Amino acid sequence: MSTYDKNGEIENGFILVQLKATDSINLINNQTAISFPVDKRDLTLWLKEFYPVILVVYDAQNKKGYWLYVQAYFNSIKNFTLLNIGKTYNVNIPVSNKIKNSTMDKFKKFKEKLYNQVKNVIHSI
DSSP: OOOBOTTSOBOSSOOEEEEEEESSOEEETTTTEEEEEEEHHHHHHHTTOSSOEEEEEEETTTTEEEEEEHHHHHHTSTTOOGGGOOSEEEEEEETTOBOOTTHHHHHHHHHHHHHHHSTTOOOOO
16 A cells, blocks of 8 residues: 655555455454454565555454554564464454544554654665
């Protein structure tokens, strides 16, 4: 996904979005989060990605989407390593992370924060 400034000009970088749909969401923690299984192969790819990866789980029955900033989520798990998981890993997506109009602004800020961290990169041969 590309983002645009207030003048409609395209901005540098991308936000990668992975959409997964389900007919049945699994609510946990007193219905404050959704537990969703993610394939280890997807995680291996996503966690090596430079750009922000947003997982969107679409609840087809209720026509609602929920998002998770993948790299930030796994960065917050102390001592997480792909070596210690099986073929899938269940992520917990807060139900407050509902897709709405303002959500895209959050995604844009994730990308901007990343770019601010690496703005002094020097490309050389």
